[in-house]
Amino acid sequence: GNSVTQMEGPVTLSEEAFLTINCTYTATGYPSLFWYVQYPGEGLQLLLKATKADDKGSNKGFEATYRKETTSFHLEKGSVQVSDSAVYFCARMEYGNKLVFGAGTILRVKS
Amino acid sequence: DTGVSQDPRHKITKRGQNVTFRCDPISEHNRLYWYRQTLGQGPEFLTYFQNEAQLEKSRLLSDRFSAERPKGSFSTLEIQRTEQGDSAMYLCASSLLPQGSTGELFFGEGSRLTVL
Numbered sequence: 218g219n220s221v222t223q224m225e226g227p228v229t230l231s232e233e234a235f236l237t238i239n240c241t242y243t244a245t246g247y248p249s250l251f252w253y254v255q256y257p258g259e260g261l262q263l264l265l266k267a268t269k270a271d272d273k274g275s276n277k278g279f280e281a282t283y284r285k286e287t288t289s290f291h292l293e294k295g296s297v298q299v300s301d302s303a304v305y306f307c308a309r310m311e312y313g314n315k316l317v318f319g320a321g322t323i324l325r326v327k328s
Numbered sequence: 329d330t331g332v333s334q335d336p337r338h339k340i341t342k343r344g345q346n347v348t349f350r351c352d353p354i355s356e357h358n359r360l361y362w363y364r365q366t367l368g369q370g371p372e373f374l375t376y377f378q379n380e381a382q383l384e385k386s387r388l389l390s391d392r393f394s395a396e397r398p399k400g401s402f403s404t405l406e407i408q409r410t411e412q413g414d415s416a417m418y419l420c421a422s423s424l425l426p427q428g429s430t431g432e433l434f435f436g437e438g439s440r441l442t443v444l
């Protein structure tokens with residue numbers, strides 16, 4: 218069926234380390250893809266998005282590239298900070314402008 | 329604050345009681361969504377409205393659940409005869425359609441339900 222699969226966490230990194238959170242999806246066609254972030258005690262916020270194949274979304278030093286060949290949308294950041302500690306959700310859009318989310322990946326960054 | 333607001337933020341109830349959650353979307357947004365999130369999982373779609381019309385309901389939305397958006401502004405989600413399995417975070421989101429190409433949903437902070 219149509220779904221979004223993320224790597225399991227928690228992911229624990231030291232400050233300034235390189236981050237990758239894997240995300241793959243199954244879908245009919247080429248849906249828009251998103252990364253949302255949930256900081257402690259806050260609501261979900263859009264981090265970045267890509268609406269078509271080969272698009273690269275970027276924001277706050279995070280990047281993700283829409284790869285239709287591998288049906289992936291991996292999230293990367295070159296140098297993480299303690300303030301990046303949060304839960305990250307990969308999502309794809311389907312009919313009705315609804316989002317289908319992955320299970321989320323907890324990121325913990327140590328100073 | 330002009331974001332999506334939800335009330336109450338926390339609700340503890342006994343099994344069998346009815347509960348109601350309210351969502352106030354961003355004022356000009358015509359689409360409103362309800363999601364449910366359980367621990368360790370991503371949000372799951374429940375239902376959505378365009379203005380006052382409820383356009384889709386998930387199979388997750390049993391007949392004990394009802395949602396309304398009577399004037400196309402705020403929405404309520406009522407759960408009747410609550411069960412322990414209803415314990416979750418209930419999220420509301422809104423968006424503007426036509427939204428151009430963004431498709432961005434703006435989420436509230438959620439209403440956490442605990443059924444004892």
